[in-house]
Amino acid sequence: MGARYASPIRVWIGAMKTNAIFKRTYNSCLKLLSTEPIGDDLGSEPHLAARLDVSRTTIRAALAALSARDLIRVNGREKIIQRRPVPSDYYPEIETEPVSDIVEKRFMQWILHGDCKPGQQINSLELARQFGVSTSAIREYLNGFSQFGLLERRPSGSWIVKGFTKEFARELSEVRELFELRSVQRFVELPDSDAVWGSLDIINRDHLRLKEDVEKRHADFPALDERFHRLINNTSRNRFMVNFYALISMIFHSHYQLSRVDEKERHSVAIGEHLAYIAALQSRDKELAMAHCRAHLNTARATLLRSMDVNAPA
Amino acid sequence: MGARYASPIRVWIGAMKTNAIFKRTYNSCLKLLSTEPIGDDLGSEPHLAARLDVSRTTIRAALAALSARDLIRVNGREKIIQRRPVPSDYYPEIETEPVSDIVEKRFMQWILHGDCKPGQQINSLELARQFGVSTSAIREYLNGFSQFGLLERRPSGSWIVKGFTKEFARELSEVRELFELRSVQRFVELPDSDAVWGSLDIINRDHLRLKEDVEKRHADFPALDERFHRLINNTSRNRFMVNFYALISMIFHSHYQLSRVDEKERHSVAIGEHLAYIAALQSRDKELAMAHCRAHLNTARATLLRSMDVNAPA
DNA sequence: TGACTGTTTATTATCGACTAAAAGATGGGA
DNA sequence: TCCCATCTTTTAGTCGATAATAAACAGTCA
Numbered sequence: 001m002g003a004r005y006a007s008p009i010r011v012w013i014g015a016m017k018t019n020a021i022f023k024r025t026y027n028s029c030l031k032l033l034s035t036e037p038i039g040d041d042l043g044s045e046p047h048l049a050a051r052l053d054v055s056r057t058t059i060r061a062a063l064a065a066l067s068a069r070d071l072i073r074v075n076g077r078e079k080i081i082q083r084r085p086v087p088s089d090y091y092p093e094i095e096t097e098p099v100s101d102i103v104e105k106r107f108m109q110w111i112l113h114g115d116c117k118p119g120q121q122i123n124s125l126e127l128a129r130q131f132g133v134s135t136s137a138i139r140e141y142l143n144g145f146s147q148f149g150l151l152e153r154r155p156s157g158s159w160i161v162k163g164f165t166k167e168f169a170r171e172l173s174e175v176r177e178l179f180e181l182r183s184v185q186r187f188v189e190l191p192d193s194d195a196v197w198g199s200l201d202i203i204n205r206d207h208l209r210l211k212e213d214v215e216k217r218h219a220d221f222p223a224l225d226e227r228f229h230r231l232i233n234n235t236s237r238n239r240f241m242v243n244f245y246a247l248i249s250m251i252f253h254s255h256y257q258l259s260r261v262d263e264k265e266r267h268s269v270a271i272g273e274h275l276a277y278i279a280a281l282q283s284r285d286k287e288l289a290m291a292h293c294r295a296h297l298n299t300a301r302a303t304l305l306r307s308m309d310v311n312a313p314a
Numbered sequence: 315m316g317a318r319y320a321s322p323i324r325v326w327i328g329a330m331k332t333n334a335i336f337k338r339t340y341n342s343c344l345k346l347l348s349t350e351p352i353g354d355d356l357g358s359e360p361h362l363a364a365r366l367d368v369s370r371t372t373i374r375a376a377l378a379a380l381s382a383r384d385l386i387r388v389n390g391r392e393k394i395i396q397r398r399p400v401p402s403d404y405y406p407e408i409e410t411e412p413v414s415d416i417v418e419k420r421f422m423q424w425i426l427h428g429d430c431k432p433g434q435q436i437n438s439l440e441l442a443r444q445f446g447v448s449t450s451a452i453r454e455y456l457n458g459f460s461q462f463g464l465l466e467r468r469p470s471g472s473w474i475v476k477g478f479t480k481e482f483a484r485e486l487s488e489v490r491e492l493f494e495l496r497s498v499q500r501f502v503e504l505p506d507s508d509a510v511w512g513s514l515d516i517i518n519r520d521h522l523r524l525k526e527d528v529e530k531r532h533a534d535f536p537a538l539d540e541r542f543h544r545l546i547n548n549t550s551r552n553r554f555m556v557n558f559y560a561l562i563s564m565i566f567h568s569h570y571q572l573s574r575v576d577e578k579e580r581h582s583v584a585i586g587e588h589l590a591y592i593a594a595l596q597s598r599d600k601e602l603a604m605a606h607c608r609a610h611l612n613t614a615r616a617t618l619l620r621s622m623d624v625n626a627p628a
Numbered sequence: 629t630g631a632c633t634g635t636t637t638a639t640t641a642t643c644g645a646c647t648a649a650a651a652g653a654t655g656g657g658a
Numbered sequence: 659t660c661c662c663a664t665c666t667t668t669t670a671g672t673c674g675a676t677a678a679t680a681a682a683c684a685g686t687c688a
Binding site: 155 | 454461463470486551552554555557
């Protein structure tokens with residue numbers, strides 16, 4: 001408890017909101033410029049703001065920057081394009097991401113195929129340095145991420161990695177099945193007039209197309225898988241189920257990227273299961289649809305568990 | 315974008331970790347002191363630390379404070395009790411709570427029976443002032459709380475209250491039933507040797523006792539309700555289900571405090587349902603147990619929805 | 629030798645400072 | 659009258675500083 005007070009006079013060093021939104025907006029404006037002929041008008045500020053989904057304040061800042069670099073000439077209400085943008089006009093991609101996104105990306109990478117072991121304590125200062133952000137940003141992210149059940153808070157406040165274990169995969173799959181089965185029950189009872197049936201037809205068609213060209217295009221499957229399951233889960237009309245599917249989606253997406261063993265075959269099998277599952281839904285036969293749902297999710301779980309054997313023989 | 319940069323020289327004013335843990339530890343020590351005779355030794359630092367579940371650093375700080383106020387006399391390894399603590403020796407209760415707990419309490423109060431309307435935007439600065447904490451604390455709490463589905467993030471970053479609506483109650487109850495039914499299936503299959511059967515017997519006994527004296531002790535029901543359902547949900551061995559029950563628990567706890575209409579009758583009914591539910595579990599009859607589970611959760615949902623009619627006729 | 633205390637080091641919690649960005653107010657021109 | 663641009667006010671995101679706490683280390687006494 002010694003008196004370690006430093007001088008109260010401090011020089012302010014950093015700490016401010018990043019202007020990632022401005023930079024992204026500026027880049028978007030450049031892209032817009034490059035598609036319009038020189039001499040054209042860019043349109044009014046409110047229009048641009050609505051189009052790029054930012055406030056007018058930000059648009060004005062971007063326009064000012066464009067004007068300063070002689071990309072446009074502002075004259076009253078006119079914003080005349082002066083020249084084509086060149087690559088060096090753009091801000092680097094990395095600077096257009098908000099800090100929270102950067103942390104998310106880096107952290108997912110760190111936890112999924114970093115060197116972190118189950119039971120390991122997380123050092124937020126170390127992570128902050130590694131990711132090039134402040135400890136506050138790390139802290140905030142960990143807080144949100146903890147809801148996914150891969151972290152645990154110790155009474156002292158620090159976090160420990162529970163790890164992406166088989167137990168985790170089992171628990172995740174269990175809830176997934178509960179939720180999707182419930183959604184399926186809702187799904188088959190929706191009236192023929194509901195828009196989901198049309199969406200399902202489109203997804204069915206896309207599956208058939210992918211199946212025909214699976215040799216070349218099998219890498220497109222994850223996105224289709226995501227669309228299909230999301231369609232089903234969204235019919236639950238339950239925010240908890242929909243939110244949970246976001247977690248599922250994240251986990252499976254990460255794993256698709258990781259485990260490339262037998263990828264093509266696994267995707268082929270899944271396409272077949274999906275088609276049967278879709279047909280069962282279309283038949284409006286509840287029991288049949290649930291049976292296909294169970295069968296498919298069983299396969300998915302088995303695949304997930306097997307991939308963990310390969311990647312992390314713990 | 316005007317140049318509004320202030321002078322880079324700043325005087326550091328506030329910002330530090332609160333010493334709530336120290337104060338709570340100090341109070342706990344006082345309570346310990348008051349139960350031991352004067353002249354006794356308090357025991358070693360490591361023992362005290364383990365007993366109060368804090369670090370030795372904190373214990374040492376508390377002991378130093380006790381010594382400074384002549385409550386104990388430290389002599390080498392001895393810590394001799396000098397006098398009985400008086401009420402004014404204690405720190406006020408409020409100062410022993412970490413900021414996060416304060417925010418949680420105040421926020422739950424604010425959202426459940428404050429004047430906030432669905433669709434309203436949350437002003438974090440305003441809330442911070444109202445709660446007497448920093449905006450960072452509010453921000454952090456909102457981040458975590460958003461997972462409960464009562465808030466929604468706007469693209470601009472601000473939060474809007476979705477409100478504690480009937481729709482929310484319906485979705486919450488739906489997931490609750492899915493999870494608890496699954497837990498019940500696990501429960502009845504547990505071997506007789508499992509400790510849960512003993513816990514269930516105790517809970518059964520407590521229900522019977524409470525039933526006999528329901529006139530006077532009906533206020534004890536919420537705690538018992540919590541114990542019972544938690545026991546069931548914990549058998550799921552699924553972190554998502556257990557976590558979700560924490561939300562359920564919080565919501566129902568808050569509502570127990572709010573809606574006092576027909577309280578005694580509602581509790582009586584619930585006790586009856588619990589007893590039937592418990593008996594069904596003890597019979598190991600899966601279908602019967604599930605039926606009673608459904609029946610009870612239906613009542614609970616109806617009660618929750620009805621109380622919302624009374625409290626917030628939206 | 630083993631548990632205790634004194635000391636040092638590591639790590640987290642909390643805050644206010646500061647700017648980016650959004651939102652609102654005001655006045656002007658078609 | 660409506661859209662637009664300029665100006666002002668409000669709100670949110672990010673940070674580093676610092677004390678509180680935990681954890682590790684190092685002597686010391688029975």
